[in-house]
Amino acid sequence: DGGITQSPKYLFRKEGQNVTLSCEQNLNHDAMYWYRQDPGQGLRLIYYSQIVNDFQKGDIAEGYSVSREKKESFPLTVTSAQKNPTAFYLCASSIPWQPSRGYTFGSGTRLTVV
Amino acid sequence: GIQVEQSPPDLILQEGANSTLRCNFSDSVNNLQWFHQNPWGQLINLFYIPSGTKQNGRLSATTVATERYSLLYISSSQTTDSGVYFCAVPMDSNYQLIWGAGTKLIIKP
Numbered sequence: 001d002g003g004i005t006q007s008p009k010y011l012f013r014k015e016g017q018n019v020t021l022s023c024e025q026n027l028n029h030d031a032m033y034w035y036r037q038d039p040g041q042g043l044r045l046i047y048y049s050q051i052v053n054d055f056q057k058g059d060i061a062e063g064y065s066v067s068r069e070k071k072e073s074f075p076l077t078v079t080s081a082q083k084n085p086t087a088f089y090l091c092a093s094s095i096p097w098q099p100s101r102g103y104t105f106g107s108g109t110r111l112t113v114v
Numbered sequence: 115g116i117q118v119e120q121s122p123p124d125l126i127l128q129e130g131a132n133s134t135l136r137c138n139f140s141d142s143v144n145n146l147q148w149f150h151q152n153p154w155g156q157l158i159n160l161f162y163i164p165s166g167t168k169q170n171g172r173l174s175a176t177t178v179a180t181e182r183y184s185l186l187y188i189s190s191s192q193t194t195d196s197g198v199y200f201c202a203v204p205m206d207s208n209y210q211l212i213w214g215a216g217t218k219l220i221i222k223p
Contacts, residue, residue, distance in 0.1 A: 042200060
C-alpha cells in the first residue's frame with residue numbers, strides 16, 4: 001500500500017545540534033509539506049515543495065531547512081538556529097491540482113530538546 | 115487573509131451520541147478539507163467538501179459555500195472517534211492550507 005513514512009518516531013536533540021527528520025512517500029505525489037504542531041495547537045506550515053529541486057517557505061521557516069532531490073523524499077533539518085524546536089512534526093503529500101484526492105500524512109516525529 | 119474558526123473547541127459525549135462540528139470561513143473557497151487526528155497524532159483526511167454534502171459511513175459533511183460554513187456530523191459515536199477534528203481551506207493555492215484550531219472530541223464508553 002502507498003503511504004508516507006516518517007522516521008524516527010522520537011528524536012532527542014541536544015542544544016546546538018542539527019537534526020534531520022526523514023520523510024519518504026511512494027504515492028507518486030508531486031507536492032510535499034512539513035508541518036509543526038505544538039501541544040493543543042493546530043498545524044503550522046514550515047516548508048512545502050511543488051516539484052523536485054524546488055521548495056518554498058511556509059509560515060515558520062526560520063531555523064529549518066529542507067531539500068527535494070528526489071520526488072519521493074523531503075527531509076527536514078532542524079538547525080541550531082531554531083530556538084524552540086520541541087514539537088510534533090508532520091510530513092504530508094498531495095496532488096495539488098486534484099484536491100479531491102486529499103492529503104496524506106505520515107505518523108509524525110516527536111522532537112524533544114534535552 | 116482568510117480566517118477559519120471551529121466550534122466548539124471541546125466536546126465530551128457518551129458512546130452512541132450524535133455530534134455536529136462547525137467550521138466557519140471568512141471568504142469564498144474552492145477547497146475545504148476535514149481531517150481527524152487520533153490521540154496518537156495520526157492525521158487522516160476525512161472529506162474534500164467545497165460544497166454540497168458527502169457521506170462516509172457514520173460521518174457526513176455539508177458545506178454551504180454561499181454562507182461560508184461547513185458542518186461535520188458524527189452519528190452513533192464510538193470511542194475510536196475521539197481525537198481532534200480540523201477543517202482547512204487554501205490560502206491562495208492548494209499548497210498552503212489555513213487550518214482551524216480544531217475541535218477536541220472525547221467519546222466516553
